Every structure is written in structure tokens, then in C-alpha cells.
Amino acid sequence: MTNCWPEGVLRAYLDRELPPAEMRAVADHLAGCAECDALCAELAGRAARVFALIDELPAAGNAARLRPAPARTFSRWLWPGVAAALAAGLAIASFTLRRPEPPAPLAHNPAPVQRQPQAPEPVAPVAPAAVPAVARSAVSRVAPRRRPAAPSMDYFVALDDQPIDSGVIMRMAVQPGGAQADIIVDPQGRARAIRLVGTRQ
Amino acid sequence: MLTRLTGDRAHAEEVAADVFHKLSRRPELLAAQEDLNAWVYRVATNAGLDALRMNARRRRREDAAGLHTNTASPPEALDAILREERRGRVRDVLESLKPRDAQLLLLRADGLAYRELARSLGVEPGSVGTMLARAEAEFERRFRARYGEDV
Incomplete structure (x- = not known):
């Protein structure tokens, strides 16, 4: 357990938010550490339950993200x-x-x-x-x-x-x-x- | 995101309009797009949580006065009542959390990456995982404390 990763890193690992090298290192560790593997499973289950509840809140169509409007x-x-x-x-x-220009005098000046x-x-x-x-x-x-x-x-x-x-x-x-x-x-x-x-x- | 939080599109639009009114008084934010997005997300979730608290107080008053009725047919009405009850529970628990925890959960549910979350909440990207794990644990603990094991 001495080289175990902290909970926050495991949580980021579940979201694939770690750099590639760290992702590999955590994966290798989980393969050999039952305690961290169990903690990871617990974090994953809790995250799934919590976001399943939050996702019950109705969104108005697709989620509106700040992005360039088409x-x-x-x-x-x-x-x-x-x-x-x-x-x-x-x-x-x-x-x-x-x-047109103002009309010139007509017949009075036939020149x-x-x-x-x-x-x-x-x-x-x-x-x-x-x-x-x-x-x-x-x-x-x-x-x-x-x-x-x-x-x-x-x-x-x-x-x-x-x-x-x-x-x-x-x-x-x-x-x-x-x-x-x-x-x-x-x-x-x-x-x-x-x-x-x-x-x- | 504001519509999910308030449960009312018109109310969400009002909150969004207030946020952009505040933005109009912060011209320095207009210079950097990423800072602007982070500011808008942070202020919008804060305003949404404030609106949620006000809605909860109003709802309690209206419930006490017996103002809420459901006019749907019986099976649909039952489904609608149960669904709305679950949504109300989720909103109640979110409202009871520390604002930063609630913001984190809402923004993550809205699909923001850790880097965007960190920028929006003004924290280090490396601490987002820890904060998220704690916020989820607190949400679940409070939900179970209020409504039993049915999470």
C-alpha cells in the first residue's frame, strides 16, 4: 500500500484525465493492488450513481455549452x-x-x-x-x-x-x-x- | 445547465440574462476567451444555485398552501409525480452541498473536462479528481441521510 495512488488520482484515472504515462502507471498498479482496485471500483460505482441522479434533471434539448454558434x-x-x-x-x-437637371428655358431661346x-x-x-x-x-x-x-x-x-x-x-x-x-x-x-x-x- | 438546475426554462433564461448583465460590467473578461468561459460557467452555476434555493423556499410555501395539482391521467400522473419527486430530491441535495461541490458536480455532469473545471472554479487541475471524489461522496451521503438507501 506504500506506493498506492491517492483517491483523486484514481478518480481522474476513471475519467481518463491523467497524462498517458500516468494512466499506464495507475493501470499497472491496479493490476497488482487489490486494495486500490477495490477503491477504484467503489469510486466508479459512486460516480455512476451520483451522475445517474443528476442526469435525471431534465435538460432543455441538448446541453448548451459555450461554443461558437453555427x-x-x-x-x-x-x-x-x-x-x-x-x-x-x-x-x-x-x-x-x-x-435630370432643372429644365432649361424651352422655346424662348431657340439658339x-x-x-x-x-x-x-x-x-x-x-x-x-x-x-x-x-x-x-x-x-x-x-x-x-x-x-x-x-x-x-x-x-x-x-x-x-x-x-x-x-x-x-x-x-x-x-x-x-x-x-x-x-x-x-x-x-x-x-x-x-x-x-x-x-x-x- | 441552468434549465436542469432550475427546472424552468423561462427562469433559466432570466438567470442567464442576469449573468450576461454582470458580464457587461466586467470588460476585462472580454479580452481572454478562456477566462470568459470560466467566469460565465462559475457565475452561472452560482446564480443557478441561488435560484434553486429561492425556488425551494417558494415551493415549500406553495406546498403548504396546497397550490400544486396534477391534471394528467392517473398512470401518467403517477409517473410524473414520482419523476418530479426524484428531481426535487436531487435539487434539494445539490442545494444543501457547499456551493463549490455543487458547481463541480453540475459542471462535470454538463461535460466539462478537468482542465475546464479547474479554470472555472479557480483551482489547480491536479486537485479536480480529489474534489470530485469528495463532492460525489458528500452528495451520496446526504442523499442517503435524507431519503434512505435508495440512491
């Missing part, structure tokens, strides 16, 4: 939203840039020097090639402002274990001048997931 959980509403926002942006940009510069202007934005060009330039101007300068952690931490079908991402300041967090709030107003922003170097 991106697909909210892609169902995210991508249509992005597409709709992009379409709206394109429409506004094309409408704004298509607005050709004034008519010639005005003629192409209403026609040019209607040309099919002009709209994508305008849209691209409008998007490229907007995009840098929409993306935060600070790097963010690229995953959310689920606050429960239910899939998130839809929701709104709200950004809140954690401390003035400090880190921020994005929170997904579902249609019932409950916070479903959190993502820390600006914490990674």
Missing part, C-alpha cells in the same frame, strides 16, 4: 435582408443620380448653342450600362462605413440551445470607450446570443 442558424433571414438592403441601396442610388449640351443628359442614365456603374461606385463608398474598424470575434455565443430562426442584432457598449457586444434579440424580445466585438488583437 452561422446557418440565422442565415435564413440574414441573406434576404442583405439582398433587400442592397437592392434598396441600388434603387436609391440610381434614382438619385438619374434626376443651338444652349440646346446641344442639354440633349444627352436625360438619355445617359437610362442607358443599361450606366446603372451598374453608378451602383458600384455608390456601394464602394458606403461599404467602408458599414464595416467596423475594430476587429471582432467572428462567432456568437448561444444563450440557450434552441435554433435561432430570426432576430435582430443589437450592438451595445460594454463600457464607455471600451469593448462592445452584439446581441441577437428574437421577435419575442429575448436575448438569444452574444458576440463580443473588438476584443481580439
